Amino acid sequence: MGIIRKTFYTTVLTGAGVFGYLGATTTLVTPLPGSDPVWRSKGYARYNIHRNAAMHDVAFKRIPLDKVKPELLEKEGDLVLEFCRGMWGGLGYRPQRNYLARKYQGPATASQLWTVDQLDKSTYEPGTQLSDHFEIVEKSPTEIVVRCGDSPRNMGPRDSDGLLVLSAEVDKEHxxxxxxxxxxxFNSSRKIEGIQGPVPIWLEVAHRWYARLLTETAAWRLTR
Incomplete structure (x- = not known):
């Protein structure tokens, strides 16, 4: 598995084959349905105070239960925690982490998580900040909610704001x-009329593939 991962990251990732690979191993749903719990969540109400139009999607992956490390099934909450560690400490996020470290790592952000070792070992409690771009705002046995879009040092409304919900659950039936x-x-700084989301369509498309990449590489941490 290690050889496969390295080969994927160093060769396939830079070529057109990555789209076929991610398309086969992950599923994307966009837009989110009106019944999705995120629209009724405390976090969404807290941060999108103007109820501005949002860009929204979900990338997910199904892993056969017999492929999952058995120790992650013993204690409630371990699956989503390991998935979170795999996302931020994994290969998919590494280029962005390196870029943010070059720009923002320093005395003002010394309390945040920056290194792969830190990201691999954190328990991601609410209040944890990483890469001067993400902050854990909620944690449950099946979900870890992250505020993003700007530096966590900017705690107020933002022109660029958003939530990421990392989830991991057992589907016993399947x-x-x-x-x-x-x-x-979304934009949380002021009221914006209309139904257009906060980013152009080309960036929406790029984000969707990046979300699939992050989901795929994070899932590697759960498998034997």
Missing amino acids: KEVVVGLKSVF
Whole structure:
């Protein structure tokens, strides 16, 4: 598995084959249905105070239960925690982490998580900040909610704001573990009329493939 991962990251990732690979191994749903719990969540109400239009989607992956590390099934909450560690410490996020470290790592952000070792070992409690771009705002046995879009040092309304919901649950009926990355992005700084989301369509498309990449590489942490 290690050889496969390295080969994928160093060769396939830079070519057109990545789209076929991610399309086959992950599923994307956009837009999110009106019944999705995120629209009724405390976090969404807290941050999107103007109820502005949002860009939203979810990337998810199903893993056969017999492929999952058995120790992750013993204690409630371990699946989503390991998925979170795999996302931020994994290969998919590494280029963005390196870029943010070059720009923002320093004395003002010394309390945040920056290194792969830190990201691999964190318990991701609410209040944890990483890469000067993400902050854990909620944690449950099946979900970890992350505020994003700007530096967590900017605690107020933002021109670029959003929530990521990392999830991992056992689907007993189908004998699978389902992991997902749900994204909701919006402008929280002022009221904006209309139904257009906060980013151009080309960036929406790029984000959807990136979400699938993050989901896929994070899921590797759960498998034997």
